[in-house]
Amino acid sequence: MNALWPVVGMVGGGQLARMTQPAATALGVRLAVLAASERESAAQVVRDPVVADEKALADLMTFAKGCDVLTFDHEHVPPEHLRAMEAAGVVVRPGSEALLHAQDKGVMRERLTAIGIPCPEHRIVVDADDVAAFLGEHGGRAVLKTTRGGYDGKGVWLVDTQTPAETVAEPFLAGVPVLAEERVEYARELSALVARSPHGQAVVYPVVESVQRDGICVETVAPAPGMPGPRAVEVQRIALSIAAELGIVGVLAVEMFETTGGEFLVNELAMRPHNTGHWTIDGAVTSQFENHLRAVLDLPLGSPDARAPYTVMVNILGGELPDIYPAYRHVMARDPGLKVHWYGKEVRPGRKVGHVTAYGSDLAELRERAWHAADYIRGDIDE
Amino acid sequence: MNALWPVVGMVGGGQLARMTQPAATALGVRLAVLAASERESAAQVVRDPVVADEKALADLMTFAKGCDVLTFDHEHVPPEHLRAMEAAGVVVRPGSEALLHAQDKGVMRERLTAIGIPCPEHRIVVDADDVAAFLGEHGGRAVLKTTRGGYDGKGVWLVDTQTPAETVAEPFLAGVPVLAEERVEYARELSALVARSPHGQAVVYPVVESVQRDGICVETVAPAPGMPGPRAVEVQRIALSIAAELGIVGVLAVEMFETTGGEFLVNELAMRPHNTGHWTIDGAVTSQFENHLRAVLDLPLGSPDARAPYTVMVNILGGELPDIYPAYRHVMARDPGLKVHWYGKEVRPGRKVGHVTAYGSDLAELRERAWHAADYIRGDIDE
Known part of the structure; x- marks a missing residue:
């Protein structure tokens, strides 16, 4: 769709997209950025940033039309939108199936374990009683993680047998499955x-x-x-x-x-x-x-x-x-x-x-x- | 005029401005570019390139209003415009007086010689007879240069006593003083x-x-x-x-x-x-x-x-x-x-x-x- 040289579309206007721009400039490829605002980190340093909603499929599809390949500076695009774009012929890299392992810690743990990659001991827990059981099996200490939506320490709780009940309840408020993992020494x-x-x-x-x-x-x-x-x-x-x-x-x-x-x-x-x-x-x-x-x-x-x-x-x-x-x-x-x-x-x-x-x-x-x-x-x- | 971090305005949309953008991105300063067209090399990789006439003072002044300091990716801005901008309080770097030595080879040769910097032998020549005289004094070989407007081999002629008269006449057609220099071995x-x-x-x-x-x-x-x-x-x-x-x-x-x-x-x-x-x-x-x-x-x-x-x-x-x-x-x-x-x-x-x-x-x-x-x-x- 673009003359001789490709256009890479990056969804997300943070510093990762910003630091991709110098590399794109040297490679001679155009970096298009979909940002949440004109003031975002990457939006300041690319030509014609697209201000749109990264969670809205229509916005994503419109953005993708101007790009040869779509990629991401974060994991927050809903998996169902990624699949819909792929079904519509958009080149999404990494693909939705691979990316799911970075979007959902439950899926990631299951898959890594299946292919023999060493991971901390873990399982999905469904409520506070289940957390207590997991603590009992793992020396009284654990990490709770929401399977989706966490980053930079958000969506992660260190718990032990002394942790107040309201803290143990917190991870379950997000409405997504919660993963319990052993506290690795x-x-x-x-x-x-x-x-x-x-x-x-x-x-x-x-x-x-x-x-x-x-x-x-x-x-x-x-x-x-x-x-x-x-x-x-x-x-x-x-x-x-x-x-x-x-x-x-x-x-x-x-x-x-x-x-x-x-x-x-x-x-x-x-x-x-x-x-x-x-x-x-x-x-x-x-x-x-x-x-x-x-x-x-x-x-x-x-x-x-x-x-x-x-x-x-x-x-x-x-x-x-x-x-x-x-x-x-x-x-x-x-x-x-x-x-x-x-x-x-x-x-x-x-x-x-x-x-x-x-x-x-x-x-x-x-x-x-x-x-x-x-x-x-x-x-x-x-x- | 700009909140906390400065804006550098670069006049010229060529590859030098383009390659300045990655450096500006890392430094966290904004690079504004005045380009002759939206398709120019640097205009492709900066936010909101300004398409304007680098030879028009009004365009330059408008561009400068959005910048904390003005600089250049070439030497083609007329010296009188640089002086006018400085008089109006624009921060121009390098300044007009310094930049003149990169814009006018006659001025450059005179100044370098005055401060004792070794240069090829040279003088301003006024016509073909004068060129012939210079050739006579320098072993029959010389370089002719228009004092202004040359780059990448343009505005430069290698001449000797056998050079056809129409070639020797060429440098004088530009309507600017012509410099003759010895052919350095x-x-x-x-x-x-x-x-x-x-x-x-x-x-x-x-x-x-x-x-x-x-x-x-x-x-x-x-x-x-x-x-x-x-x-x-x-x-x-x-x-x-x-x-x-x-x-x-x-x-x-x-x-x-x-x-x-x-x-x-x-x-x-x-x-x-x-x-x-x-x-x-x-x-x-x-x-x-x-x-x-x-x-x-x-x-x-x-x-x-x-x-x-x-x-x-x-x-x-x-x-x-x-x-x-x-x-x-x-x-x-x-x-x-x-x-x-x-x-x-x-x-x-x-x-x-x-x-x-x-x-x-x-x-x-x-x-x-x-x-x-x-x-x-x-x-x-x-x-």
């Missing part, structure tokens, strides 16, 4: 990123260690320190086999626990560029955003190799000050080698408004540089 | 890039060797091979002193000849991101586009350090085939480490439509990889 969290194309070519990035606070990723280190080669390959193989088994097209992020016993257990899946892959913009030969575009367009994938011994990414979370421009100047003056990435979002406490990246060979120094910038901009330190 | 061409901010901070990139064909840059190698450190510093000092003496804000590219006798003579100046700096997107810590933005916004400058022992950039010039997408796919499949950059321009023979970059330590291999891609896409080779 983990040494750290890892993430493995794969990009996979429709004809099955796949590349896997170096495994990263990710640090979470309150359910939000705050830091990644690539590659995960102190991980012997064969162990990293084991993690990468898990991610590659999930991508292949589920028929995923685009970027797949597999978040994992490395348990204190040395096991790898899959925690979450995302089928889009992911916070644990932001380091690839500055730290890898091909960014996750470029490889997501290449994958959904069925173009040959770019090298996922790291460009430096270590790359540290730290998220900038908003603090109390709405005007962070003076702090931003200070951070640049202090560290000319730091890479800053801003999302064009209004500052609110705890909100992801940007990230910084530092790369090199001295991990302690890189972490100090990146964290200084994040802490200074949030207002936690003043020198 | 050079070993190679070099380029030094500086970014400089209003308060005088400056950074200088590694010196590159550039290869020209028919007056168009086709390849750069960073750093220039076989150049001892002190020689490179000498070149960098020339560029830094020009930037300081002329009060330049933004990126300055100084194109130079390295003569067979080992001298450095300044050939041309450009005060904007430059083709000889495209390698910095993939090959330097901070790209020339990012440092241009930082400089015009008076933000602290980013590190200009190289990220690899060598970075080779080769321009993709259009060939006879208008549809290069199949070749583009092939090039990506052959070389997953190659970085491709497309300008969204219709393919015409000889037109710059993109560039590729390869980085690493084996210069011969990097050149082979980059040239293969350029030759294949142009259709000069088919495997």
